[in-house]
Amino acid sequence: xxxxxxxxxxxxxxxxxxxxxxxxxxxxxxxxxxxxxxxxxxxxxxxxxxxxxxxxxxxxxxxxxxxxxxxxxxxxxxxxxxxxxxxxxxxxxxxxxxxxxxxxxxxxxxxx
Amino acid sequence: xxxxxxxxxxxxxxxxxxxxxxxxxxxxxxxxxxxxxxxxxxxxxxxxxxxxxxxxxxxxxxxxxxxxxxxxxxxxxxxxxxxxxxxxxxxxxxxxxxxxxxxxxxxxxxxxxxx
Numbered sequence: 001x002x003x004x005x006x007x008x009x010x011x012x013x014x015x016x017x018x019x020x021x022x023x024x025x026x027x028x029x030x031x032x033x034x035x036x037x038x039x040x041x042x043x044x045x046x047x048x049x050x051x052x053x054x055x056x057x058x059x060x061x062x063x064x065x066x067x068x069x070x071x072x073x074x075x076x077x078x079x080x081x082x083x084x085x086x087x088x089x090x091x092x093x094x095x096x097x098x099x100x101x102x103x104x105x106x107x108x109x110x111x112x
Numbered sequence: 113x114x115x116x117x118x119x120x121x122x123x124x125x126x127x128x129x130x131x132x133x134x135x136x137x138x139x140x141x142x143x144x145x146x147x148x149x150x151x152x153x154x155x156x157x158x159x160x161x162x163x164x165x166x167x168x169x170x171x172x173x174x175x176x177x178x179x180x181x182x183x184x185x186x187x188x189x190x191x192x193x194x195x196x197x198x199x200x201x202x203x204x205x206x207x208x209x210x211x212x213x214x215x216x217x218x219x220x221x222x223x224x225x226x227x
Binding site: 003004030031033035040041042043044045048088090092098099100101102103104105 | 116118143145152153154155157160162168170200202206214215216217218219220221223
């Protein structure tokens with residue numbers, strides 16, 4: 001089935017550093033969603049994007065909907081230890097479907 | 113509190129047994145979903161329902177069944193036909209509308225282990 005390529009798969013960073021991750025697809029999407037998931041818990045929605053070019057922030061998090069509608073990125077500024085977790089993206093294909101496509105996640109570890 | 117409640121959090125299944133995972137939402141969302149999560153893989157869609165009394169198979173529906181008799185509830189049954197059911201199961205529901213657009217929210221998940 002359709003897949004999203006998410007990178008990097010994992011990263012170790014020092015506390016205070018900025019983090020960037022992205023998702024790319026060969027197909028266009030109408031919606032991009034970014035989630036954080038901690039071990040044994042359900043994903044929590046961080047940012048939702050609905051228009052190409054849209055740039056949205058949520059505290060130290062910023063995400064953008066790529067102009068081509070085939071990619072999105074998430075930045076975390078000034079990382080802190082509680083940012084540890086798995087971040088994954090989800091894209092909704094063009095209207096007419098209720099399905100979402102999910103990336104495989106970026107595992108973030110923050111070194112204090 | 114508004115949200116999506118899954119139960120039980122942990123469930124053990126014996127070989128040949130059917131088990132049912134509960135999912136209840138009080139968000140007044142029309143659409144609900146069940147996903148399966150395995151280590152290192154993206155979420156895979158099992159079933160989804162757009163409205164009451166209607167549901168559609170997802171990508172990995174074999175060995176699973178669902179019902180949608182009420183808007184708030186979307187239980188998932190893992191049948192004995194599912195040969196590898198050990199996984200983390202996530203229920204979700206979808207908010208549709210302006211200005212927020214189409215966004216899905218997840219429950220806290222249920223762990224199913226075959227013993």
